[in-house]
Amino acid sequence: MPSNAELAIDARGVDKQFGKLRAVAELDLQVQKGHIYGFLGPNGCGKSTTIRMLTGLLTPTRGEINVLGMAIPQQAEALRRHIGYMTQKFSLYEDLSVRENLQFIADIYGLGVRESKRKIDELTATYHLDAQRQQLAGTLSGGQKQRLGLACACINEPELLFLDEPTSAVDPQNRRDFWEQLFDLSDRGTSILVTTHYMDEAQRCHQLAIMESGHIRAKGNPQALLEAMPLHVIEIAGHRLRQLKSHLGQFSEIPSAAQLGDRLRVLVDKKIDAPIPWLLEKSRAVAGQLTPPQLTQVAPNLEDLFVSVTGKGLEASREAEDVTG
Numbered sequence: 001m002p003s004n005a006e007l008a009i010d011a012r013g014v015d016k017q018f019g020k021l022r023a024v025a026e027l028d029l030q031v032q033k034g035h036i037y038g039f040l041g042p043n044g045c046g047k048s049t050t051i052r053m054l055t056g057l058l059t060p061t062r063g064e065i066n067v068l069g070m071a072i073p074q075q076a077e078a079l080r081r082h083i084g085y086m087t088q089k090f091s092l093y094e095d096l097s098v099r100e101n102l103q104f105i106a107d108i109y110g111l112g113v114r115e116s117k118r119k120i121d122e123l124t125a126t127y128h129l130d131a132q133r134q135q136l137a138g139t140l141s142g143g144q145k146q147r148l149g150l151a152c153a154c155i156n157e158p159e160l161l162f163l164d165e166p167t168s169a170v171d172p173q174n175r176r177d178f179w180e181q182l183f184d185l186s187d188r189g190t191s192i193l194v195t196t197h198y199m200d201e202a203q204r205c206h207q208l209a210i211m212e213s214g215h216i217r218a219k220g221n222p223q224a225l226l227e228a229m230p231l232h233v234i235e236i237a238g239h240r241l242r243q244l245k246s247h248l249g250q251f252s253e254i255p256s257a258a259q260l261g262d263r264l265r266v267l268v269d270k271k272i273d274a275p276i277p278w279l280l281e282k283s284r285a286v287a288g289q290l291t292p293p294q295l296t297q298v299a300p301n302l303e304d305l306f307v308s309v310t311g312k313g314l315e316a317s318r319e320a321e322d323v324t325g
């Protein structure tokens with residue numbers, strides 16, 4: 001466990017109650033300085049509430065929060081100068097240009113004329129917005145808006161960045177580029193807490209936590225979490241996969257079966273020592289024609305881990321979000 005001086009975020013026993021709803025429960029979260037920490041969880045599980053408490057925007061019902069050595073919410077005002085926060089929704093002024101948006105934030109931080117010009121030049125170059133400097137923010141593409149959001153969050157050269165689903169509206173190439181920029185920031189010592197529903201992004205993080213219904217269900221290094229997963233993953237190729245899926249749903253040893261193209265990806269509790277013969281036996285009632293070569297044990301991925309701790313697929317949680325949010 002890193003010492004306090006090595007931690008950008010140290011939250012212990014944090015709760016947030018909204019009336020009868022316990023939105024965050026007994027949260028323990030330690031983020032090491034310079035790390036990119038991924039925060040995953042289905043829609044409404046408490047991620048944004050957590051970020052709002054860590055930034056001092058919301059007061060916890062109980063628990064201790066220390067961010068960059070400051071007690072939160074007591075020292076939230078002082079903390080603000082040292083952090084950047086990119087919210088889920090595009091929160092910039094659509095009727096101001098790219099340069100004017102950056103200037104506006106620079107003014108809030110009290111940067112002088114020369115310093116703000118230097119910083120705006122640097123940020124528009126880093127985030128490939130030079131050609132759009134005079135363009136109204138409302139007319140930017142999704143990827144450009146996201147880069148402007150990150151540029152604005154970085155204007156005060158924050159030691160710690162909070163990014164709440166920063167890539168929800170951008171294409172895969174832009175997401176890739178965005179993550180390269182996060183690693184550049186991390187390489188220069190910036191600590192980052194980022195929420196995401198994307199498995200490939202979670203895989204890139206130094207550490208991650210998976211939250212469900214206000215509780216952190218798993219946390220650690222992605223590789224270590226996969227190795228500790230208490231499930232086998234078996235892929236079944238064959239016919240009648242929809243019927244097989246609903247048939248397998250009755251067994252408590254199978255927390256999930258989901259179709260991927262012409263295969264069914266089945267999670268089986270590790271208390272079953274030999275999952276292939278066991279699954280073959282359980283499948284026979286529906287898929288009598290299946291033979292052993294059609295069942296293959298494969299390595300687990302983060303989506304399997306997510307399903308095993310939350311009961312939902314990342315895709316399902318993203319769809320829920322599209323509907324509700």
Ligand SMILES: Nc1ncnc2c1ncn2[C@@H]1O[C@H](COP(=O)(O)OP(=O)(O)OP(=O)(O)O)[C@@H](O)[C@H]1O
Pocket residue numbers: 018021023041042043044045046047048049050088321325
């Ligand atoms: N100010 C509030 N008053 C009452 N309930 C709230 C408030 N803010 C959040 N909640 C509730 O707390 C729960 C957690 O919400 P939160 O926004 O933290 O989830 P989330 O994990 O960030 O979801 P999303 O992926 O949609 O951002 C939800 O049930 C939400 O309705």
